[in-house]
Amino acid sequence: MSALLEVNSVSVAFDGFKAINDLSFEIGGQELRAVIGPNGAGKTTFMDIVTGKTRPDDGRILFGEPMMDLLRLSESQIARAGIGRKFQRPTVFETQSVRDNLMMALAGDRSPLAVLRYRPSGGDGERIAALAEEIGLSDQLGRVAGELSHGQKQWLEIGMLLAQDPKLLLVDEPAAGMTLGEREHTTDLLRAAAQTRAVIVVEHDMEFVRRLDCKVTVLHEGSVLAEGTLDHVTANSDVIDVYLGR
Amino acid sequence: MRKPLLLREPSVMIFISLLAAFTLIVTVLSEGFGLGLVSTSMIKILGKTLCLCLIAIAMDLVWGYCGILSLGHFAFFGLGGYMIGMWLMYERTKDIVLGSLAGGALPATPQEIEDAIGTQIFGVVGGSEIPAIWYFADSLAAQLALVVLVPGLLALVFGWLAFRSRVTGVYLSILTQAMTLALSLYLFQNDSGLRGNNGLSGLQNLPGLTDVPQSIVSVWFFLASALALGAGYLIAAYVVSGKFGNVIRAIRDDEARIRFMGYPVEAYKLVVFTLTAVIAAIAGALYYPQAGIVNPAEIAPIASIYLAVWVAIGGRGRLYGAVIGAALVSLLSSWFTGGQAPSIPLGIYTIDWVDWWQVLLGLGFVLVTLYAPNGIGGLVDRLVRKDAS
16 A cells, blocks of 8 residues: 555654654555544644645655645645635534535635636535535534534534545544534534545544544654554554553 | 727626725815815825735735735735835925025025925924935926835845745745834934935825815826726736636645746745735825825834734735725724714723724624634625526
8 A cells, every 4th residue: 555645753842842753654546544632642733744834844645646735835825725624613604604614625726816807617616515414514504603503613614625635634623512412413524524535533532433434543742653443543552551541 | 809908807807896886976076176065085095095905915925825924914015105205205305496596696606495305304303414315306207206116126136045945934924024124124224315204294294286275186186096996907807817826826835836836926926926016105195195194103113913803804816805905904093093973981990992992893803713714705795696597
């Protein structure tokens, strides 16, 4: 299996604190991966580095086919190269309609002049309708996104990410604050998304990770502690020591 | 299917109709073209107000829609005025100089003419040389191009530097204000080549058309201002109504999020900042010939702050809100400060509105911010929505 994303011994320190310490990580083209770890393990910093928000002090990050160096690209260039990110707090554009939120996210030319001349085509309308169906918001397209429930906003955001059609999807704690039914729907969405692309889910809810039923990477103090099935890593004595704390 | 612009944004049709009706009525009532019920000075006030509405639309676009609180757009407005003012002043002075030299025994040489023009224009700052920046001043076409180019390039370079460094929010506001202040202070210098604090004057006189009375010229400028405002409204509505409008509102609401969606935020800001600077400059180029004079005090930071106040009072993020705010506040301002508002005697103290208007405006701004955060336009929205439901 050739890797889609290769993170090679990356380190980053904030005021001397090593948030990420010699981290190496790899994920294939169609894979669902859960990244878990205690608070301060560097999960969010890891995402910040991959999406270009934080520049690492050291190391290399390669992405795509053919492999390109992500450290040379800006945030928006990385996004256009095919990496989508979902933040922990649902961030949709609250003053705009669900349809407009999805329309902006749809893959396409993002330069100002192209967007100024943009005319919605029938194909775009169908794409939006299909996405709305998938995230269960078909009857909410005309609503202002700010009126949606917390769970609906999370789905809208996932829908916006799917609309971008990224090769790699980074999802930060998607289940936070969701009801049980909403969690099940979210699990389905993520697993379906991973059929055609790579998905990395950062989560510390073990129950949710079990439901995802995928390979797990455990982070601790900025590096990989263990990797494997959930049962495998939870049986690892190091993991039990630092994470499960029992 | 995408509806045509006029139907997509209902406010566009209403606005253009109202503007056309207003323009027609004022023209029919004017001294120059009709019944003479509206005085020439009133026509000038109305024409200038239309220009202020146009720059308010630019401000709304850059601040209300794109979230960039620029405190420098009046600098672009003033620069537009200076650029057209150079042609007006040069050509008019040339007419006068040619007239006075015509009586001489020998025809005047080009050098004599130029010296005479230089002395006329720059005598007031102790010079007689025509500075290099006046090179194109004898060409209307060139100066009209400079109206767009000078403020446009300034906005482009300034915006590129500021946005590229990710300067946002209040820091960007301070930076734009610093730019305005620097420009204003530079123009105040006598050797800036633009007559220091005297500014450019006599701009109400059109070169070569001295026989045409001001009552007619004022209506010409009034009509041109109305046309520019209508065109500006249409352009702004076109920009904000499509996907571009969605994206710049998204930049206003959550810049980081839209960046992670792959949009080059800095490029969008630069486009909006430069476009609005050009609109502001065109508004200024129409305003100052009606005002008759442009000087560095016009570019002082306070003017740009007033502009933000107009847009806030009128309602940010609504084009008609900006127009309402600018028209209302600037007309009230000229009424209160023009000495027409009756003073209020309180026995021991008399409220003289020339002094107290600023206090009233400040109070109004505070009240609007507290009780109608969406401005007057927000109240209109509420009424419209009530009708619809």
